[in-house]
Amino acid sequence: MILTKLNNILFKIQTWFAVACLTVFFCGVAFQVFSRILGIPANFTEEVSNYAFIWVTFMGTALMLRENRHFRFTAIAAKFKGKLFWANEMICMLILLGISLLMLVHGAQLTQKFWTWHFTSLSSVSLGWAWLCLPLCGFTSTMYCIEAIYKFIRDPSSREIVDEATAAIREAELAEQQAGQTQNQKGGQR
Template sequence: MKRFVQALEKLQITVGVLFLTVFFVVILLQIITRYLGISVLWTEEVANYSFIWAIFMGAAVMVNRREHFNFDFIIRKLTGKKKVSLNIFNDLVLIAFNACILVLGIQVVREFWNYTWATIPEMKMGYIWIAIPIMAGTMIIYSVSHLMDHLKANKAKEVSE
C-alpha cells in the first residue's frame, strides 16, 4: 500500500505542478497581450480552470502529508493509546466526509459534463469538475493508508501493555 500511495502522491504532485505551470504561463500571456492591446479571450478561463486542478491535486497531497491547517493542541497532550484512538477517529471522519464529496462530485460531473467552456466551446466542463471526485477518491486512499498505520500502532500499543 505504501508504494501505491507514494506513486499516487508523485502523480498528483506532477499533475498539480503541470497545471500550476499552465496557470502561470497563461497569466503571463494575458498580461503581455493586454499590454500590447491584443484580445485573447480564453486566457482567463484557462487560468481559472488550471488553478482549480492545481489546488485540488495539492489539497489531496496535503491530506497525505497531514500538512493541512489543524488544531493539534489536543493531539499533543495525548499519549499512547488515546492519541492513536483520536487519530483513528480523525481518519474515519475524513473517510466519511470524502466519501460524501466523492458521491456528490460524481453527480456534479454527470450533470455538467456536456456543458462547454464559454471561450472554448470544444472543451467540456466535465474535464474541470472531474477534479472533485479525483481529489476525494485520492483523499480516501490516503486516509485509509493512515488508518491502517494507526490500527497497526494501536495493536502494537495493546501488545506492549
C-alpha cells in the same frame, strides 16, 4: 504493502499533474497580462487559469493529506496521550475518510452533470473537465486515508503531532552538535 506501493505511484502522478496545472496557471496569467499590454484579445486565459488553479488546489489537498500536512488544529490534540490520542486521531481520520468519500461520490455526480456544459470562451471544451478534479481528489484522498488508518493502527506514532518550531530547534541543535563533533575530530588530528 500493495496499497502503499499503489499510493506511491498515485502520489507521484498527482504531484506531477499538480505541477503541470500550476505551470498552466502561471503561464495563463502571464499570457493574459502580456495580451492586455499588447491589446490582443485572449479571453480564454482567464477561464483556463481559474480552472488550473482549482485543479492545483484539489490535487494539493490530497497530496498534503497523504503527507499528514493538512490543516489541523493541534493546540489541544498535542496534549493528548495514550488512548485519548489514539481515539482523537482515529476519529479525525474517519472524518477525513468520510469527507473524501463524499467528494468522490458527489464530485462524480457533478462531473457527470456538467459534462454537457461548455467553457464560455472555449465552447468546444466540456466543463466536466473542470469538475473532474473533485472525484479525482476524493479518490486519491480516500486511498491515502485508508493507508493512514492502516499505518496508524499498526504504529500510532505515525500520526505524532510535531510542533514545527520545536522540530526546527531540535534540527538546529543536532546540526550544532554534529558541527562541534567534526571540529573536535579535526582538532584531535593535529
